Amino acid sequence: MSGNHYRILTVLLILGVLACACAPTPVVTPFVPNTPTVTPLATATPVVRSLRVCLGEEPNTLYPYGNLNAAARSVLSAIYDGPMDVVDYTYEPIILEKIPSLEDGDAQVSPVSVTAGTEVIDTTGNVVLLSTGTRVRPSGCRSDDCAIAYDGSNTIQMDQLVVTFTMLEGLMWSDGAPLTASDSIYSFTLASQDATPGSKFLIDRTQIYEAADEQTIQWWGKPGFIDPDYYTNFWMPLPEHAWGEFPAEELLRVDVSTRLPLGWGPYIIDEWEPGQQLHFVKNLNYFRSESSLPRFDELTFLIFPNADAALSALVDGTCDVLDPSTRLDGHVGLLQQMRLDNQADLLTAQTMTIEWLGMGITPASYDDNFDAEEDRPDFFGDKRTRQAIALCLDRQQVVDTVLFGLSVVPDTYLPPDHPLHNANVQTYEYNPASGNEILQDVGWIDKDNNPSTPRQAVGVTNVPADTPLILNYHTTSATQRHQVAEIFTQSLSECGIGLNVVYSPAADFYTQGPTGPLFGRQFDLAEYAIGVNSLEPQCSWFISSQIPTAENRWVGTNVSGYSNLVYDAACAKALQTVSTDPEYAFHQEAQAIFAADLPSIPLYLRLKVAATRPDFCGFTLDPSSSSPLADIETFDYGQSCEP
Numbered sequence: 193m194s195g196n197h198y199r200i201l202t203v204l205l206i207l208g209v210l211a212c213a214c215a216p217t218p219v220v221t222p223f224v225p226n227t228p229t230v231t232p233l234a235t236a237t238p239v240v241r242s243l244r245v246c247l248g249e250e251p252n253t254l255y256p257y258g259n260l261n262a263a264a265r266s267v268l269s270a271i272y273d274g275p276m277d278v279v280d281y282t283y284e285p286i287i288l289e290k291i292p293s294l295e296d297g298d299a300q301v302s303p304v305s306v307t308a309g310t311e312v313i314d315t316t317g318n319v320v321l322l323s324t325g326t327r328v329r330p331s332g333c334r335s336d337d338c339a340i341a342y343d344g345s346n347t348i349q350m351d352q353l354v355v356t357f358t359m360l361e362g363l364m365w366s367d368g369a370p371l372t373a374s375d376s377i378y379s380f381t382l383a384s385q386d387a388t389p390g391s392k393f394l395i396d397r398t399q400i401y402e403a404a405d406e407q408t409i410q411w412w413g414k415p416g417f418i419d420p421d422y423y424t425n426f427w428m429p430l431p432e433h434a435w436g437e438f439p440a441e442e443l444l445r446v447d448v449s450t451r452l453p454l455g456w457g458p459y460i461i462d463e464w465e466p467g468q469q470l471h472f473v474k475n476l477n478y479f480r481s482e483s484s485l486p487r488f489d490e491l492t493f494l495i496f497p498n499a500d501a502a503l504s505a506l507v508d509g510t511c512d513v514l515d516p517s518t519r520l521d522g523h524v525g526l527l528q529q530m531r532l533d534n535q536a537d538l539l540t541a542q543t544m545t546i547e548w549l550g551m552g553i554t555p556a557s558y559d560d561n562f563d564a565e566e567d568r569p570d571f572f573g574d575k576r577t578r579q580a581i582a583l584c585l586d587r588q589q590v591v592d593t594v595l596f597g598l599s600v601v602p603d604t605y606l607p608p609d610h611p612l613h614n615a616n617v618q619t620y621e622y623n624p625a626s627g628n629e630i631l632q633d634v635g636w637i638d639k640d641n642n643p644s645t646p647r648q649a650v651g652v653t654n655v656p657a658d659t660p661l662i663l664n665y666h667t668t669s670a671t672q673r674h675q676v677a678e679i680f681t682q683s684l685s686e687c688g689i690g691l692n693v694v695y696s697p698a699a700d701f702y703t704q705g706p707t708g709p710l711f712g713r714q715f716d717l718a719e720y721a722i723g724v725n726s727l728e729p730q731c732s733w734f735i736s737s738q739i740p741t742a743e744n745r746w747v748g749t750n751v752s753g754y755s756n757l758v759y760d761a762a763c764a765k766a767l768q769t770v771s772t773d774p775e776y777a778f779h780q781e782a783q784a785i786f787a788a789d790l791p792s793i794p795l796y797l798r799l800k801v802a803a804t805r806p807d808f809c810g811f812t813l814d815p816s817s818s819s820p821l822a823d824i825e826t827f828d829y830g831q832s833c834e835p
Contacts, residue, residue, distance in 0.1 A: 243488040243827060246496045246511035248518035250467060255449045256428060257388050262517040267493055269821040270472055271455035273480070275428050278817040281611050281727055283423060287371075287456065287479070289358045292423045294770060298356040299422055301770070303331040303349040306415050308342075311399070312350060313416030315339045316737070317767075319396050328416055334768040336761065350415035352399075353770075357426045359407045364477040365431050366460045373403035375429035378436070383427060385440035394425060401427070418768045421728050429456070458486035458825035469494050478825075486825040487810070487832065499523060506536055506803055512829060513804050513811065516820045520801040521672065524596045527803055537804045540598045541813035542607060542797040545723030547676075549585070549793040551578055554753025556706060556713040559741060562654065570654030571663065571716060572752075576634050578790040582620035583627035586683035591796050594675045602794040604783040606729050607815065614780045617787035624686040631687060636661050638688050647688035662690035666709045667719035669695040676719065676795070691717075705746030713740060713753055721798060722749060725818050731763035731782040734791045754791030809833035 251264035254271065258264070274286025283291050292298040306312055306322055314320045315327045315336055322328070324344030331349040333339060342348065363371035380401045382388055397419070400412035411425045419425065431454040435443060443449040451464050456479065459472035472491040475481075494511060496502035502518045503526070505511040514520060520527065527538040553572045562570065572578055587601040603620070606613045628643065635652040638645075646660040665680070667673045674695070681691045696709070701720075705712030710720055724730055732738060736757070738750035762785060766778035800813055800820060810826035810833075 240490060241488045243491045243513070243829075244494055244511050245491070245513045245515055245821070245824075246494045246502050246505055246518060247515050248499065248502065249497060250495050251470070253444075253450045254453050254461070255443060256430065256453070257383060257390060258444060258450065259389050263493075263495075263515070265819060266515045266517060266821045267470060268455075269457070269819050269824050270459040270491055270493075271453060271457050271461065272428065273457040273478075273825065275426055276424065277819070277822050278727065279814055281609075281816040283727075287360050287363055287429075288426070289360060292355050292357060298358075300354050301351050301418065302354065304352040304415050305347050306350050307347050308344055311414055313397060313414055315764075317764075319414065329768075334418070335765045351418060352415045353411075353413040353417065353419060353422050355411045355422050355425055356404075357409045357411070359409070360479065361407060363456060363479055365434075365454050365456055366475045366477055367434070367454055368477055369431070369433050370406075371429055371431075371456055372406040373409045374406075375432055376409055376427050377401065377403050378432035379427040379430040382430060382440055382443070387439070387441035387444070389444075394419075398425070418770060420767065420770055421726060422770065424726075459491050467495060480825065487828045491824075503527075503536075503803070506805065509805070511805075512808065513827070514802055516800040516802050516813075518802075520803060521799060524598065524799075524801060527801075528596070530803075531806075534806050537806050537808060539802040539804065539811065539813045541800055542599050542815045543723065543800050544607065544727075544816065544818075545721050545798040546602060546605065546607075547719065547721045547795040547798055549680075549795055550710075550715070550718040550720060550752045551581070551790070551792060552713065552715050552717070552752060553578075553791060554713070554739070554755065555715075556741070556753075558753070564654060564656070568716075569649070569656060569659050571661075573654055574634055574652070575789050576630050577636070578793075579620065580627040580630035580634070580687065581684070581689065582790055582793050583623045583630070584684050584687035584689060585620075585680055585793065585795075586622045587795055588622055589683070590676050590679050593679070594672060595796060595799060599796045599799055601796055604786050605731065605733060605794065606783065607797055609815070610727075610729070612729050612779045614783040614787075616780075617784050619787070620790075620793075622683065624683070627687045631661075631689075636688070643688050644685050645688065646690040660690065661688060662692060663716040665691045665693045665717040665719070666701065666715040667693070667695060668698045668701045670698070673719055705740050706742065708746075710751055711740045711746045711748075713751060718751065719795070720751070723798075727816060729766065729779050729782075731759075731766055731779070731786070734786065735760045735763050750791070752791045754789065756785065756789060759785040759789065805829055807833055 247263040249261060249263045251267050252261045253264060275288055276283045277286055285291050308322055310322045311319060312322050312328055315329060320326055322342055326342045327339050328342060328350060329339050331351045359373060365371050384395050397414050397417045399414045403409055413419060434454050435449055438446055452461055458475055458478050460475045461470060461472050463471040470493040474486060474489050496505060496518060499519050502514050503523060506514055527536060530536040531538050551572045555568055557567050591599050591601055600608055602608060603617055631647060635650050636647040637650045638647050646662050649655040649657060649659040665677060677693045684691060701710055702708060709715045710718050733749040734754055736755040738748040739753050740746040740748040740751060762778055762782040766782050769778055802813060804811055808829045810823060810828050813820055
């Protein structure tokens with residue numbers, strides 16, 4: 193499913209096992225292009241062009257509102273096209289005439305009258321019934337500085353976002369039925385059902401989602417909901433004429449939605465052999481068919497759970513493309529050599545998922561107030577200690593060795609190439625001399641003048657005298673994280689910081705608090721990954737309300753327990769910012785505070801890796817897109833790719 197079919201605001205913590213960066217080398221034989229041969233006949237026989245894409249796992253479902261695995265998302269790119277694609281951090285319309293914007297007038301922020309009992313969004317971002325004492329932002333207000341407490345009786349004005357989406361004319365489902373705005377309304381209704389998985393965040397903040405005519409849809413936000421991602425609030429159409437007889441809970445199980453779904457994209461699924469392959473044919477009703485798309489008559493997704501076997505299949509011509517789900521991270525070095533030998537082409541891109549080193553600023557044991565005699569020493573209360581640790585982490589060596597130099601070390605919660613990235617924030621390149629100096633100033637003393645032995649506390653606030661600077665480092669048992677921890681153990685030792693590395697199965701590491709070390713906030717240091725299916729900067733990962741606690745059932749992304757009201761305010765203002773506001777200044781402010789305070793240290797941007805036969809074209813990996821096969825309709829190989 194290419195593009196942002198519906199916005200998922202639920203944070204995606206990466207639970208999968210990372211691929212080994214030193215996997216066994218598969219046997220490589222010379223590449224033989226698998227091009228159909230044409231036997232001369234008295235009557236010319238059309239050549240059937242075939243594309244074979246290899247997946248690293250079998251799709252768990254093809255129902256768009258199911259809990260899709262990576263392979264399923266890739267396969268859905270063949271069934272649906274759009275509604276929007278993401279290219280270079282910009283949304284592009286696919287089945288829409290354009291992306292709505294405030295500047296063009298197809299999105300508007302207008303004052304609306306509200307009274308007691310009206311559903312509104314309060315200053316904390318929650319949906320509430322307006323009543324006496326409710327704190328809200330009146331029309332034109334974008335921060336708590338101008339918020340008011342409702343008096344319980346008067347009519348007040350609040351801002352409301354209204355967005356108009358216009359679909360292309362003449363769209364059809366693959367069975368020939370017309371695809372209209374009502375199919376998007378049906379999709380919204382399905383997504384709203386309790387039985388349908390997925391976040392209800394946007395649905396809960398939607399006042400109206402209605403069709404104005406067969407091509408036009410309007411989305412109305414509830415008063416007070418100023419959504420920076422307003423232009424994505426379009427629900428991908430689903431075929432009511434084929435699925436309407438099934439209740440939402442049955443659509444999670446029946447074949448018509450989970451195995452053989454109707455779409456409007458370049459291909460139609462006609463067969464699924466469990467554990468083996470999924471076969472598709474060209475969609476003759478595809479709206480881009482007049483542009484000779486897709487390039488192939490048939491498409492087959494083959495399932496290769498073993499990366500070595502997938503590589504061998506690429507070389508012998510069984511596979512034309514290895515999807516990122518084949519987990520090629522550990523074979524990048526081999527693929528680089530294969531590219532030099534014209535055996536394959538390697539594609540890599542950074543992702544929006546960041547690997548983090550969380551620091552236990554406020555462990556859960558501090559929630560009942562810090563007790564110097566009972567609680568863990570307050571290693572991270574002084575932000576200078578956190579800054580010193582960042583200076584003593586050789587993150588660039590991790591990128592250069594574990595990730596073959598194909599990623600970067602970020603300095604905030606945004607990738608450096610993101611349009612809203614603040615390039616002027618405080619940075620922490622590897623500098624153990626500076627890190628040692630800061631630790632000395634804080635009171636972590638090298639008593640034996642041996643930097644390889646742990647420093648000891650002398651006058652460090654809330655740390656008993658002579659406490660050694662030895663930190664428990666929790667992470668999963670994935671091979672890549674073993675490699676990262678080994679590098680950090682060495683680089684931190686140069687600053688007199690000792691590590692006790694604790695590897696756990698992913699299921700145990702990510703167990704809900706209070707049991708799990710990550711969400712239960714029971715760690716000194718914790719390496720984890722986090723990402724989200726949105727281009728909006730995620731300053732909210734580190735706001736106070738996101739701290740996992742018993743009160744919120746241990747749900748939250750701020751696992752370090754960081755709390756800074758100034759940062760919270762800057763982030764809140766940023767999340768109320770839309771594109772007409774000047775320069776997204778609050779995003780810049782929030783990043784600057786983050787970089788100075790370092791609630792968690794960004795280590796590197798995770799990679800996605802794919803490979804193709806060497807004569808392939810039309811395939812790129814975009815860092816900002818969550819759909820690696822979004823352009824599958826343009827894929828090609830052979831003579832068509834020659835310049």
